[in-house]
Amino acid sequence: MRLATLKRGGRDGTLVAVSDDGARVAPVAGYATLQAALDDWDAAQDALANAARAAQSGEAVSPQDFAAPLPRAWQWLDGSAFANHAKLMETAFNMPPIETDLPLMYQGMSHQFIAPTDDVPFPREADGIDFEGEFGVITGDVPMGCCAADALDHVRFVVLINDWSLRAIAPVEMKTGFGWVQAKPACSVAPFAVTPDVLGDAWRDGRVCLPLTVEVDGEWFGHPNGAAMAYGFHELIAHAARSRSLPAGTIIGSGTVSNAEHETVGSTCLSERRAIEMIAHGAPKTSFLPFGSRVTMRAGEGDSPFGVIDQRVAAG
């Protein structure tokens, strides 16, 4: 099942089921928003299944009609689960490895997720505008203390995320130990939230085993595979739920997708490519994004199951 949110309606948009070709939609009887369906998951199943059938011959829509699946969420916790990314950053910046044997995770802003084709406003280019291509999951209600073995049962949807980052601010905030506020403004999300069964064999061991392809201004930038997570999403959920319950609609991110074979598969953020350049040449060659840059993200070899993020960076 693939669900999406149209921009029409209130602040949380209007929930729809999406046809297999991603071009047609149908509303979900009794559930105006994705959050409402998540809050009442078991009871919503019949209405969702009916809508999924109706969507095949439903209303034709265009990519610009879609909001983020959850235009706002009660919680966004972003991991950093790709060991290759951490290693490259530590090598390039001559930093000691982060001392922890637990998953890395920060609490991010969740009151706004940007629609997949909307412009993305930033205050200034000098902040070092960067993208991060990530996979994420949307959970149901997760009780405090949920173990990793039970956590996969709480995954309702898989999503594709661009975690926009401001690199001139990030290391300053990181050094305080308090995590990121200014360096992590609102994320963008691809239009379709898909149930794990849609991914078939590509959903394995709590990982999205698909390439995540990034283009910048129409040029290939990278297509590393989500399979390389050091921790699966079930382990990230258990980490998050150690001392809190997670409400339905919690979004958990993988961190920027990164593979050891970065010479052939590239990266999903500028910062990592710059780190690779620093290691190879002593200095970065790639610049951060100027206003007007176009960034697209999709997943898989053929049609992206999550649809496409296709946006421009704008002066905010």
Added chain:
Amino acid sequence: MRLATLKRGGRDGTLVAVSDDGARVAPVAGYATLQAALDDWDAAQDALANAARAAQSGEAVSPQDFAAPLPRAWQWLDGSAFANHAKLMETAFNMPPIETDLPLMYQGMSHQFIAPTDDVPFPREADGIDFEGEFGVITGDVPMGCCAADALDHVRFVVLINDWSLRAIAPVEMKTGFGWVQAKPACSVAPFAVTPDVLGDAWRDGRVCLPLTVEVDGEWFGHPNGAAMAYGFHELIAHAARSRSLPAGTIIGSGTVSNAEHETVGSTCLSERRAIEMIAHGAPKTSFLPFGSRVTMRAGEGDSPFGVIDQRVAAG
């Protein structure tokens, strides 16, 4: 004006205005929840004023009827604005000062704020259960880039918060640079959200110039004054809004209230008292909280304008 939220009703409770003695309430016509009133602030003023008058002879309620003013919020950003607290922690733990000339702030979990008389569940005593007495503000909509000079106009309410913290986990998470997830579970909030005018002269330069009194198991623990913030709430709001807009209902915290005169006024968290003991005696003497401990917080010399937080710590 003092507003509160009764537990009755849906997940976000029921908005009420509160009488001057804090014992009577009246509903607000057209606004079922505090978030709804915040989202429609200017238009809600007449209904709020009418409810405030009606509350003086309204329905009698007991402290147990109150939820947190916002039982969940779209954003919770907690500062650490008391320089004395930072200095004590650095001295006790022999840490270098945090390198920043900006306010310290982290993004905290906002999907749950615990009612002021409810038990507070934690997974285990060994995590080092601690409280932090803080003042906070609830904002209206704040545009990205809002400057400190304009920020005070966006303060809708002032609140009193207990920012529960797990001290065995906090330094581990802090060292990663990613901030806190497990170490910062849900906060508790005193029942009454008050408009700044209620505080009279005690609301000065974006600071709550009142003592915040903490008792543990009925014993005085501290009553430092909120006036000593190194940054006022207007500066914290501007810091938060540097690269994002803040939605109505954003809660911004002061960090644990702390004064240089800690020998006479005490502290508002165990961790700080332990740091003082470490500096004086080489080792802490005060333990973190066992299950069953009672923690109360109030503000001011007489009746607390925010009402009282009075809770027990429980096995979760």
